[in-house]
Amino acid sequence: MADDVRTHYELYPYPHYPLLASVRRCDTYALNLTAVWTRFNGALPPRAAQRILIAGCGSFSPYPFSLANPHAAITALDLSERSLRRARLHCLLHGRTNVTFCRGDLLDAPLTGGPFGLIDAYGVLHHLDDPLAGLTALAGRLAPGGVLRLMVYSRYARREEESIRRAFHLLGITDPAAARRLIARAKPGSRLRRFVEASDEAAFDNGLADALLHPRVHTFRVGELLDLVRQSGLEPLLFAHHDALEDVGLETERLTALEASRRSPGNFILYAGRNVSGPCPDDRGSLVMLNPCLSRAVAPFNLGAVHIAPRLGAATPVLTRPERALLRGLRSPKPWDALSPACRALLPAYREALFLLQFRR
Template identity: 30%
Template sequence: MGRGNEAGEICRQILARDPAHVQSLNLLGLMAQASSDHRGAVKMFAKAIAADEVNAACHYNAGNSYQSLGNRGKAVAHFTKALALGMEGKAVAFILQSPVITAYGARIAGKWPLPVTNVELFGTEGVTPLANDLFLRCAMEATTLASMQLEVLLGHARAELLRLAGEQGEDNGEVDEDIVAFACALARQCFITEYAYGQAAEESELASRLRDRMLQDLASGAAITPLTLAVVAAYFPIHAMPETDALLRRDWPATVAGLLRVQLHEPLEEMGERAAIATLGPIKDSVSVEVMRQYEENPYPRWTINPLNAFAADQARGKIIQTAEQQASLDILIAGCGTGSHAIQIAQVYPNARLLAVDISMTSLAYARRKTRELGLRNIEYAQADILELGTIDRTFDHIESVGVLHHLVEPMAGWRVLVSLLRPGGRMRIGLYSSLARRVIVEARARIAARGYRATADDMRRCRQDIIREAEHWRTLIGAKDFYSMSGCRDLLFNVMEHHFTIPEIAAFLNDNGLSFLGFEPFDDATVIEKFHKQFPGAADEANLDQWHRFETDHPETFWDMYVFMAGKNAH
């Protein structure tokens, strides 16, 4: 309301009674920030963080003030902490609020659907204004930036850095360290997305030439500039090139060393992890073999931020109190663990449990095992297996999780029955399946892909994505999906080898035929879903009634866009 003095006085009155009141400290800091008193602001944010060190918003706000004060080290530290503590999902929204980003977006939109040139977009300043955005740099290193607007902008920035690196090779001039740091952050973003950005033929040719020149210099022992290395890494994964482990023996600035850790050191570690992963039975079904090949080439999902952070933050605030079941010594099966994020979260929720996490992709398992070892978790055993063959392992479990996996089997219900056979009486399972109603846009997109002859190759998937971006109005649902913004996600979403869809009556029939009781859907991200559900069945709404949920979904087909995720219990007798 613009009544800052009054708001400040209310905050001070609260702090007189409760000196560690985080919201008041944070608000006073924001008011100081708005008045350009950044020294006063950081003092308030520091007090707020001392009272609640896992408050992502306070770390983000502190980062902004430290950046305004020119203390880049502290700004980066606070921004990185904010992203790790749960701001990851809000990063795009915060980045798009930046006046610099808004200005670039307006220039791109002013020419749309025609392409804007880099001269029109960046003018004489080049990418310097982008390079000076420390939160953007931190976010690019930390998470997939799922935004069509940002992807288009960063694609232009990558091409501009490629031009700059080519010119640097001609005159060997020095490049500002912020430009190099920005190039490294962009290369890490491109690696996270598995090089999903579109690129013109001329750009691809220039990038290939720069890569070849860098490899020649590496072989001959000649100098390689940090910008050259970063730009090459923004177009090609360093670990996939010959003899690049020699790069680790050279001295680099910290930003380049961080890039090499992600693109070279960690992939080499994952190759070493494969030997320690057991295989439980054969993978012989022809569709299972094709699915395995898909996830070997595109392990899904490639995640970076530690999933324990947000859980630990909520636990520290007392928002999570472990139940007796969560503290028990349970045997848990994760059937289809992918790259390990799911298994790691379950290991945190059930710290005394013994977890067996299986997946069909050895590449995904190696990634999962490396991340698990980094986090110091010791209660997860990883193994390669086909769910259809798990009935031979001679083990049973108190709890089974299989989310987003069964619908990729040649016979999902056969795989589900195998899991039921492994569940002890009275045990529970958490299942995730695609909805026929919610996935209609995916069916339409896959039909379009088949008609245009796109294959599941990197080049074809990039071209397909660019087609969808050009027809953005029609494909809003797809463009709003995080999976659209990485190659593994896009392949999982639109090019999957095998994908089945289900209806609620089909799920109800399976539960009834296999001695399972429906225990409810997971809480919805959209809090209004339950409100609408109760409004549709006034006085008679039953959240455990699948018939009611089927009627509700028929009227609201977007309800289960991600998938049906629900708990089921195995009857004791």
């Protein structure tokens, strides 16, 4: 039982967004179960897999997941009752009602059951005593073909924070007020002062606590992360951090070269799967459909270009009026053979961005 981590989040639920903070549904497109499943299986998810688990949901994630998946059964699991209360209230204030909230440890299988078509473990595994045991437990709850998204701290992206966090631990600093007193005494230009001035997290107590006062933190090199994934029985499918290459092998080589000079593009975001079938192999005979989260984004009343936040490591296509007009015709599945040449030209880039879904009949 992770009592120290639970206590930390009871004191400092994270993130601490205002309860009225909202997101556009189009910006949740990469959380849509149908889109993610189709990307890696080339087929729509079966009914038994239309369930989502948010493992370590914190105080906010259930809201965008519910927005992205209004008809899916979503289970939000967290150690902290205070985080769950805030997440539940956020959902209620925004009319999101398809989430079941559950307090407990992700290692406790009876709490959540399964199987799930999509599991999210964003910023969770690096706070466990045994990250491999945690990932293995989650992998066991995936349906065949299921996909798990994870984010863990990169060794070199987290280097400054970790040095400060360890120093605070040695000094016995355990609360934001004491940390801010020390920060106020830090010399201008010092490592501590530079970090705090550059960090958005450090501007509020809950963010400062999560960044610098957390009781348990692991960091990973890319090879360690991939070993963890494979030992859990999962297959790495796609890196999704900033500037990530689509090919896992090429991105691993790029990250390894960066790490040789003690650099990193940021923390690691990775999709991993269990017995996935792979993307739709052929165009002919397939169906193509708009990501359901983008229905309003392609509506005719949007007069200007629509910019959608990048979620898979690369910039997303800008939806201009002509492109939106083409995409509106794909709100329901359409045979590839019936697509116009203009739609077929859009397909590769839009499929890669998860804007369009292509799947077998």
